[in-house]
Amino acid sequence: xxxxxxxxxxxxxxxxxxxxxxxxxxxxxxxxxxxxxxxxxxxxxxxxxxxxxxxxxxxxxxxxxxxxxxxxxxxxxxxxxxxxxxxxxxxxxxxxxxxxxxxxxxxxxxxxxxxxxxxxxxxxxxxxxxxxxxxxxxxxxxx
Amino acid sequence: xxxxxxxxxxxxxxxxxxxxxxxxxxxxxxxxxxxxxxxxxxxxxxxxxxxxxxxxxxxxxxxxxxxxxxxxxxxxxxxxxxxxxxxxxxxxxxxxxxxxxxxxxxxxxxxxxxxxxxxxxxxxxxxxxxxxxxxxxxxxxx
Numbered sequence: 665x666x667x668x669x670x671x672x673x674x675x676x677x678x679x680x681x682x683x684x685x686x687x688x689x690x691x692x693x694x695x696x697x698x699x700x701x702x703x704x705x706x707x708x709x710x711x712x713x714x715x716x717x718x719x720x721x722x723x724x725x726x727x728x729x730x731x732x733x734x735x736x737x738x739x740x741x742x743x744x745x746x747x748x749x750x751x752x753x754x755x756x757x758x759x760x761x762x763x764x765x766x767x768x769x770x771x772x773x774x775x776x777x778x779x780x781x782x783x784x785x786x787x788x789x790x791x792x793x794x795x796x797x798x799x800x801x802x803x804x805x806x807x
Numbered sequence: 808x809x810x811x812x813x814x815x816x817x818x819x820x821x822x823x824x825x826x827x828x829x830x831x832x833x834x835x836x837x838x839x840x841x842x843x844x845x846x847x848x849x850x851x852x853x854x855x856x857x858x859x860x861x862x863x864x865x866x867x868x869x870x871x872x873x874x875x876x877x878x879x880x881x882x883x884x885x886x887x888x889x890x891x892x893x894x895x896x897x898x899x900x901x902x903x904x905x906x907x908x909x910x911x912x913x914x915x916x917x918x919x920x921x922x923x924x925x926x927x928x929x930x931x932x933x934x935x936x937x938x939x940x941x942x943x944x945x946x947x948x949x
Contacts, residue, residue: 667834667846674848677827678855684820685856686863691812693873693880696820698910706931707938719810723817725917727825730818739825741915742833743922745905753905754926756897758933761909763941764894765884768829768902769910771895772853777860778881785887790899791839797903798839 665744685773692716697770699761749807764790809875821914827852830915832906839903890941901933 685696694716701717708714732738745753761767764786766775771790775783801807828834828848837846872878902908907915907926915923 665833665837666844667828667831667837667848669846670828670848671851674827674851675855677823677825677829678852678857679859680819680823681827681829681852682823682856682859682863684816684818684823685860686867687816687819688813689864689873689879690867690870691816691874692809693877695880695882696910698908698913702909702913702927702930703934706934715810716813719813720817721913723814723819724821724824724914726814726818727821727914728830728917730822731825738918739915740828740831740834741918741920741923742831743906743920744833744836745922747922747925750905750907750922750926751929753901753903754907754929755933755936756901757905757908757926758901758930758935759937759940760894760897760899760901760933761930762894762934762937764891764896764898765882767898767910768908773856773860774864775882777857777864780882782882782884782887782891786891786895789892789895790902793896793899794903795839795841795899797900798836799842801903802840802843 665742667742681769681773682777685769685777688720689774695770695774697766697774699765699767699770703762760790812875820910821917823856824911824914827855829908829911830918835908835911836903836906905929 688694688696704713705717728739771783771786824830829852834846837844838849868879905926909930912923912926
């Protein structure tokens, strides 16, 4: 399925993602890493650690509603994967991101901007394996 | 106040995820489908985000502590080991299969779509699996 090339909206959205990440560092001294935040919610260390993560996640979840209020339409969201693929992919994402200490936000945005060598290796690795996976699924197995 | 700030921060991040197209698995998968229906938009997301964080982080770190107290908790690990590479390789495979990553799925849950909830439950199961398979604590994010 074709999707429209949206360089301006994507760049603008990227600026906001960056701003949110910087504010979390400035205010709470924390890395905006979705894996760490989710993991901290699932296995909380104490009440305070649980509380700020809950507030942060609630704020994130309010975003589509705010967009709907402002534009009259929910953000575009088309899921090509079947429910089985969503579950298999989700478990592998959870296992891998937890083992590799981060995902697109933690290693990708925050790690690269810190010039972390670990994050450069992580991002290069997951971009390559994601591209190979999509190639195999679409062009070899033809799902 | 700290929690209101965290909520506001999450909202900005979430709006960015929604506007950028990261929330749309069709768009994310097309970014990786160079041999097919390639959509390079997501490179612009990363470009915009890195531009702000690269300079913003350095401005933030001019402070001695975070605004709401406490030190800046910056990952100190430097070892490029099997866990980092193997975990990241797995993460990419899962991302390529499902089309969602955790940072996109959390805001996407606000659309009320069941596919997003299903994905996040599976991610949590993956966290549990990691704890069962690899008991030793893993370095925290990034």
